[in-house]
Amino acid sequence: MQRSIYLTLGLLLFLSSSCQPAPTPASDSPAQETTPPLVQNVLHLPVTDTLPYPIVEEFANLAPIFNFRNDTTYVINFWATWCGPCVAELPYFERLAAATANQPVKIVLVSLDFRRDVRTKLLRFIRERPLELPVIALTDNKTNIWIDQVDPTWGGAIPITIIYRNDQRQFFSDQFADYEELASAVQSLQ
Amino acid sequence: MKNASLLHLLSAFLFVAVLSSCQNAETAADTAAATADAATETIAVAAKTADPTASTEYQQGVQVGDKAPTFKLKNIDDKLYSFENIKDANGKAPKGFIVTFTCNTCPYAVGYEDRLIALHQKMSVLGYPVVAIQPNDPEVKDGDSFAQMKVRAQEKGFPFVYLLDAGQQIYPQYGASRTPEVYLVDSDLMVRYHGAIDDNAQDAEAVTVNYVEKAVTALQNGLNPDPADVKAIGCTIKTKKT
Numbered sequence: 001m002q003r004s005i006y007l008t009l010g011l012l013l014f015l016s017s018s019c020q021p022a023p024t025p026a027s028d029s030p031a032q033e034t035t036p037p038l039v040q041n042v043l044h045l046p047v048t049d050t051l052p053y054p055i056v057e058e059f060a061n062l063a064p065i066f067n068f069r070n071d072t073t074y075v076i077n078f079w080a081t082w083c084g085p086c087v088a089e090l091p092y093f094e095r096l097a098a099a100t101a102n103q104p105v106k107i108v109l110v111s112l113d114f115r116r117d118v119r120t121k122l123l124r125f126i127r128e129r130p131l132e133l134p135v136i137a138l139t140d141n142k143t144n145i146w147i148d149q150v151d152p153t154w155g156g157a158i159p160i161t162i163i164y165r166n167d168q169r170q171f172f173s174d175q176f177a178d179y180e181e182l183a184s185a186v187q188s189l190q
Numbered sequence: 191m192k193n194a195s196l197l198h199l200l201s202a203f204l205f206v207a208v209l210s211s212c213q214n215a216e217t218a219a220d221t222a223a224a225t226a227d228a229a230t231e232t233i234a235v236a237a238k239t240a241d242p243t244a245s246t247e248y249q250q251g252v253q254v255g256d257k258a259p260t261f262k263l264k265n266i267d268d269k270l271y272s273f274e275n276i277k278d279a280n281g282k283a284p285k286g287f288i289v290t291f292t293c294n295t296c297p298y299a300v301g302y303e304d305r306l307i308a309l310h311q312k313m314s315v316l317g318y319p320v321v322a323i324q325p326n327d328p329e330v331k332d333g334d335s336f337a338q339m340k341v342r343a344q345e346k347g348f349p350f351v352y353l354l355d356a357g358q359q360i361y362p363q364y365g366a367s368r369t370p371e372v373y374l375v376d377s378d379l380m381v382r383y384h385g386a387i388d389d390n391a392q393d394a395e396a397v398t399v400n401y402v403e404k405a406v407t408a409l410q411n412g413l414n415p416d417p418a419d420v421k422a423i424g425c426t427i428k429t430k431k432t
Contacts, residue, residue, distance in 0.1 A: 082297045083425065083426075085426055112423055114297075114392045115392055115393070116392070141389070141390050141391070141392060141393075141396070142389075143386070143391070143421060143422045143423050144385075144386065144389070144417075144420045144421050144422065147421040147422075147423070148421065154421075155367035155368060155371075155421065156367070156368050156371075156421045156422050156423050156424050157367045157368035157423075157424050157425060157426040157427070158423065158425075158426065159426075174426070175426070177431070
């Protein structure tokens with residue numbers, strides 16, 4: 001009897017500790033408030049306020065990201081917090097980031113959240129998830145001009161993903177079916 | 191022995207309490223996440239057509255200058271409509287149709303509802319009624335069911351037909367890829383303009399060009415719309431994963 005009580009108490013202790021929410025990495029530290037280093041490495045975009053990501057109001061300022069020639073594989077995904085299929089495939093990119101941590105692969109998530117949401121809803125989503133991949137919020141309304149510059153075959157629906165390395169380039173006009181599809185696309189350019 | 195069994199009971203109770211509090215915490219977190227983003231679409235599966243020929247066909251659809259695919263679809267009034275029996279605001283055979291793929295659930299489509307109503311009121315008098323077609327598969331997107339379409343149309347007082355592309359046979363023929371997406375069709379059923387309603391999806395107040403209105407004016411003057419094709423961001427049309 002005594003033993004079973006100790007056992008139960010032990011289990012209890014274990015359970016209560018396992019109940020703790022997963023540690024949110026540095027959610028209170030100032031590091032979280034700065035732009036993820038990757039974005040700054042990729043684009044030197046100014047961060048105008050306390051957001052952990054830059055807001056790009058003109059596509060021209062984002063354009064260089066599609067044309068680097070430096071042997072790095074760039075994975076650029078267009079998404080938004082309001083887009084169900086986009087949010088559903090975010091784990092694939094997170095997994096890719098972990099799997100390619102030591103490889104020349106850079107992932108950037110270009111958010112197309114509404115201008116009125118980029119300081120509120122988008123920020124909340126990123127903090128609460130938490131989403132640790134580099135995000136750039138693009139708020140340029142001249143979609144008719146820049147959609148074609150991203151890819152002429154793109155009709156405007158999201159998600160889309162561009163994966164390129166130097167002159168090799170692939171355009172994915174739809175959600176990835178699974179992680180393997182994304183991973184093998186990246187692998188094929190390595 | 192009595193004490194021990196009491197202790198046992200107590201620890202069992204504690205055990206259950208901890209377990210349930212743990213679950214509550216998780217549920218609370220989930221609920222918080224869910225409410226934090228109430229507008230986020232439910233996780234939907236977008237089609238990834240495995241057959242490359244099928245995918246090409248659906249990507250192509252019709253271009254400006256092509257014949258518009260015909261349809262006979264059920265409206266929210268439970269009647270079937272086609273180009274033959276849709277009338278303009280004057281009760282006459284229209285000079286053209288503003289075929290608009292739209293839905294209940296896409297934030298962009300919702301953001302355009304009032305503008306679409308205004309567009310119909312202005313253009314239907316001129317002979318160009320809006321013909322709204324809901325292309326999403328209701329089994330993937332619950333909020334886009336025929337019943338929900340009726341509810342939304344009632345709430346907003348849609349003055350135009352709001353048709354369900356049941357079985358998703360029509361939107362692929364057009365090559366529509368997102369909501370909202372417009373095909374302006376003339377009286378010869380030729381597509382004359384394709385794409386965005388105006389140049390600012392996010393802010394109706396900040397619109398500088400009403401592309402569809404401009405295209406209708408061009409047709410009224412016997413001209414070709416310019417621009418004839420304008421791209422915009424929108425939501426993927428929802429289909430079952432194949």
